[in-house]
Amino acid sequence: MQFSKTLKAISLALFASSSYAQADQLDNTKNWQTFETENFRVHFTPEYEKWALSSAREMEAVRTLVEQQQGRVLSEKVDAYIIDPLNAANGFAVPLSHKPYMALFATPPMSDSVISNSTGWQQLLVLHEYVHLVHLAQKSRSNIRSKIAGWYDLYDASQIKGERWVAEGYATLLESKMTGRGRLYNNYVESILQQFARQGALPSYSQLSNINNDFMSxxxxxxxxxxxxxxxxxxYGEDTLDAVWTRWTAVKNRxxxxxxxxxxxxSAKSLYQRFIAEYTHQALQKEAHYPEIDxxxxxxxSGYVSAPSISPNGEHLAVVEKTRNDxxxxxxxxxxKTEENAEAKKEFNEEVAxxxxxxxxxIAAKAPKVFKRKQAYSLHQTNSRGINDPRWLDDDHIVYRSTSLSSANEFHQDLFIWQLSSNTVTQLTREQNLRRFDIADNGQTIYAERNRYGKSQLVKLSLNTNKEASIESELTAASLHHxxxxxxxxxxxxxxAYLVSSLNNKWSLKIKNILTGKIATVPVPENYQFLSFPEWAKDGKSIFFVAGLDQQTKxxxxxxxxxxxxxxxSGEQPITWPVFKDENELLHLAINDNGPDIYQLAIDNANKTTITDTTTNASVTSSLASSYKLEAADIIVDSSIGEQSNYGVGPQxxxxxxxxxxYSASSTMLELGYKSGDVLGRFDWQAHxxxxxxxxxLSGGSASVRWHGWPVKLLAxxxxxxxxxxxxxxxxxxxxHLKERGLFFEASYPMQFETLKLNGFVQGKVAKTASFDSHYFSVGLQQSWSLDKQNWALHQQFNTTFLQGEDDFSQQISDSSYQGNNGEFDMNAHFKGYGLGVSYLWANRSSEAGNILSLGGYSASLIQEKAHLNKLLTPELAFYSQQANDYEQMQAYIPVSIGKVFYRRHKMDKQEVIDSYGFTGTIHNDFGFTGITDLVINYGVAQVNPENQKSDTQGWIGISHQF
Known part of the structure; x- marks a missing residue:
């Protein structure tokens, strides 16, 4: 049971840091700073200083209010990291009871996001993530469990209780109660959930925490x-629910x-079923009063659909479609094509006949309500970077937003252009952090929102004939307030036209005269809450938009x-993304449990209702907030509440x-150690x-220390x-009985250019055995590259190391110097879910070295592969299965989700060939709390067939920490 909890803890930590999956790590070489208050340590780089210091003030305010509301507080100081790794709104908390920390992403959400209804992004994010910590990181009132949790990270993580819906639901509840806004009071969200309820599609209790292929799961x-x-x-009362959290941390483990x-x-399941019944009943009662949909x-x-856009000639519609699969x-x-699919209709009728x-x-099947229109062109995302907000430049070009990766290993939102006729894509901007945009002046001008370091502004770009876009002017100042x-x-x-939201105000729709600079506010319904998706009429005499009111959107x-x-x-359909097909015909998305579909509305025939109660005031009332309400959100830097210093080695x-x-071929081994480090991975050390x-x-001891605070990385x-x-x-x-001790050093310099990764390194090692002393010096290069076109992908890597060594044999008069090299080339590809890979690995030493290469054995904290270039570690074989000066391994494999099915051939000089085939996998995590960073899990099973010996089956599983 405890082992399964530990695996759950590892999974939780990996999930918490999954937002970093596209980036190896944060840039820990920057000038990181720390602002320490009474209860928080806020870590940031200089460009986020104002955001960070303001968030520190917000954290202390949130902590005080949550303590008043719950009577609970964290006794440990919380570390908060201000980052923006994806140029997107997000954040997470890791609720360890003795080492709680959270990461806050500076980029705010856009107007159509379910998290856009807030007093301010910073306040919402701080509140939500801190509630996670207070809710889940309370120390157990059992002294024994609490002490063990303080010593052992993975045990501490295994004590994090509750399902995902409990954690996220409660943080969302307090986010809304303490601000009067949030997802609980979001009309857009409510309209979607009521639609799900009317379809009987709300999740069951067992589905509530799931993330699967279903829409919005x-x-x-x-x-x-x-x-x-x-x-x-x-x-049942707030106190009753609160009692659950008190019982969670009791001496009796529950x-x-x-x-x-x-x-x-x-039970929670039984009461949930009653809740769903009541919610569905209310939704169905409301449905009875809706008029017929126009x-x-x-x-x-099906799936996630967004951003429909009609070509200038009206013949094509572009739309982004996202599907989740495994x-x-x-x-x-x-x-x-916008024209009806007469061919599909004809084929259907012929089949029926x-x-x-x-x-x-x-009895023939009924014809579908509409035959799916012909798909004329299709563009898949590259390297999982996404496609967003397409806008037509002309009838043959579409500009869209996607994620790019800078040489500093940071992600940015940039603009790309796709030419349909040639199916070519060109990047228009680089590292500009542009989000939504529109095109003007026959494609020569682009108006866009830019968000850098959490600051939003409107900018104007010019597009030249070389398909490069550059910032021409800033239409608004970069702001943390707007x-x-x-x-x-x-x-x-x-x-x-544009939308703008300021602190403690709702979104409002503005119209700016480009010539005069005059700005007007478009009237919207009184007491509105949600506002998004503006769209001009074809004649420019009116503007359309979607607004939320009374738990529905219209x-x-x-x-x-x-x-x-x-x-x-009418408000029955959750409406999004209106776009004009022609003067009178408007297309829009309408959300259902399978995802949005596209509907057509004839404006002249629509059941229009004049709205007399309108407003241009976007201020927010606090009527929905509880008595424990946060003060108004603000960006205030108060350096007097803390002290700023260099991050240094970070909070260890x-x-x-x-x-x-x-490892059934060689040995079993347990490893006990102590490990220390910081979340950024600047300075780490461990001993085992x-x-x-x-x-x-096999037995022994090892120690490692690593410094990653410079561009050159150091390891001993x-x-x-x-x-x-x-x-x-x-x-x-x-x-x-072999006895060996040694000391290994490495200095490396990693670089990255999009998916091309390079890492040059120099290494040195001294070692001593019972019969000889040895040392070597090596230089090498690691290189990898990938291209993922979604339906097919290609991955390649190449590693090579050259070394010069010397062995000092105690029984010989002269020493033995030698040269050698190790290397590996690997390439694999997949096409529509089917993958295949091949690799070739080699190692050789000059004849002066003697038979210095050994084949077999496994990597662990004690024996780390990079520190043993003369040991060719292969888990299905015992240590020193063979020795020689030349080795090659040829492998073919099929990648699968958790590893690979392989066949490999080992050839060691003139010794017998060893074939092996089976399954192997490796999980290597390099981000998260100390107990899971550098965690390596190896597992596999293989049939081993030596050339002149009987075959045997070997299996292995290893869990260790390796630098």
Whole structure:
């Protein structure tokens, strides 16, 4: 049970840091600073200083209010990292009871996000993540469990209780109660959930925490979870729900369900079913009062659909489609013909006629509401970078937003252009952090929102004939107080519509006269909450948008000529992304449980309702907030509440580490150690003792230290071990009891250019055995490159090392100098889910070295592969299965999700060939809390077939920490 909890803890930590999966790590070579207050340490780089110091003030305010509201507080100082690795709104918390920390992403959300309803992005984010810590990182009232958690990170993580919906739902509940905004009070969210309810598609209790291929499944823990928790409070009292959290941390160890069942009359699952029944009943009651929908289905799609855009000639519609399949998200930009698919209709009718001719009594299938329009062009994302917000430049070119990677290993949002006729893509901007945009002046001008270092502004770009876009002017100053979105140029190119949200204010729709600079505010419904998706009418005399009111969203039109606001839809459908097909026909998305579909609305025939209660005031009332309400959000730098200093080696967090290795060919071994480091991975060190308790085949100790605070990375590793080669589980060369100790140094310089990674290094090692002393000096290069076109991908890597060494044999008069090299070339590809890879690995030493290369054995904390270039570690073989001066390995394999199925051939000089085939996998994590960084898990099973010996089956699993 404890082992499964530990694996769950590892999974939790890996999930928490999954936002970094596209980037190796944060840039720990920058000038990191720390601002330390009474209860927080805030870490940041200089460009985020104002954001960071303001967040520190917000953290202290949030801590005080949460303590008042809950009577709970963290006794440990919290580390908060201010970062922006993806140029997107996000954040996470790691609720270790003795080492809590959180990461706050500076980029704010856009207007159509479910997290856009806030008093301010910084306040919302600080509150949500800190509540996670207070909720989940409370120390156990059991002294024993609490002390063990303080010593051992993975045990501490295994004590984090509750399902995902419990954690996310409760943080979302307090985010809303303490601000009067948030996802609980989001009309856009409510309209979607009511649509799901009417379809009977709200998640079951067992599905609530899931992230699967279903539309919006990952969001349900937040959106439905918070409403269920609110329902529990309303029906059974806030104190009853709060008692669950108190019972969680009791001396008696309880699961969430045990803590819940002790204070509620029924189980969480049973009460959830009642909640869903009531919620669905209310949604169905409301449905009875809706008039008939005026829109007609135009294109039936599935999955995540966004940003439809009509070509200038009206013949094509571009739309972004995202589908999730086996934890992989596929993103494509599809271009459909706008004309009806007469061919598909004809084929259907012919098929029906044939069926009835063959069997006149058969009942033919009904025709679909609309035949899917022909797909004319398709563009898939490259290297999982996404495709967003396409806009037509002309009938043959589409500009879209995607993620790019800078040489500093940072991600940025940039603009790209796709030429349909040639199917070529060109990058227009580099490292500009541009989000939504629009195109004007016959493609010569682009208006865009730019967000850098958490600051939002509107900018104007010029596009030259070489398809390069550069910033021409800044239309607004970069601001932490305002967020801009959806710039949309009018048909006459004279007016720019855009959305803007400021601290403690809702989104509002502005119209700026480009010539005069005059700005006007478009009236919207009184008491609105959600506002997004502006779209100009073809004649420029009115503007359309989507607004949320009374738990529903509607499509609205504001007519500038008569200065009148009208609603065009009933509110039953969750409407998004209106776009004009022609003067009178408007297309829009309508969300259902399978994802948005595209509908068509005839403006002249729409059931328009004039809105008389309008407003241009975007201020927010606090009526929905509880009595424990945060003060108004603000960006205030108060350096007096703390002290600023250089980050240095960072807050060092130490932990006991436990590792275990079972390799049926060689030995078993347990490893006990202590490891210390900081979250950025600037400075880390570890020490281990290793012992085979079953047969005492392998034992020893090792220590490593690493510094990554400079562009040049430094590593030192020392070890001492004893190996009984003749007592391993499988036969090997009988070298008796080998004793070896050594010291290894490495300096490396990694570089990255998009997916091309280079790492040059120099290494040195001195070692001593019973019979000789040795040392070598080596230089090498590691290189890798990949190209992923979604339907197919190619990955390649090449490593080579050249070394000069010398062995000092105690029984010889002269020393023996030698040269050698190690290398590996690997290439694999996949096409539509089917993969294949090949690799070639070699090592050779000059004849003066003697038989210095050995084949077999495994890597662990004690014996780390990079520190043993003369040991060719292969887990299915025992240490020193063979010795020689030349080695080559040829391998073919099929990649699968958790490893690879392989066949490999080992050829050691003129010795017998060894074939092996089976399955192997490796998990290597290099980010997170101390207990899981540098964690390596190896596993596999193989059939080993020596050339002249009987075959055997070998298996292995190893868990260790390796630098």
């Amino acid at each position: 990952g969001s349900m823990a937040y959106l439905v979870g918070v409403r269920y928790l609110q329902w529990l409070e309303e029906n 699961t969430f369900n045990q803590a819940f069942n002790g204070v509620f009359p029924q 829109s007609n289905l135009w294109l039936d799609l 934890e992989e998200t596929k993103v494509s930009l599809h271009v459909y 044939k069926i009835l001719k063959d069997d006149p009594k058969d 967020v801009y979105d959806f710039p949309r140029i009018s048909p006459d190119q004279q007016q720019l 499509l609205y039109q504001y007519d500038f000529t008569v200065k009148e606001l009208s609603s065009l839809t 967090q130490g932990t006991i580490t436990l590792g275990g290795n079972f 003792i290793s012992q085979d308790f079953s047969s005492n085949i 590793h020392g070890y001492q071990f004893k190996l009984k080669t003749n007592q391993q589980f499988e036969d090997a060369i009988n070298l008796g």
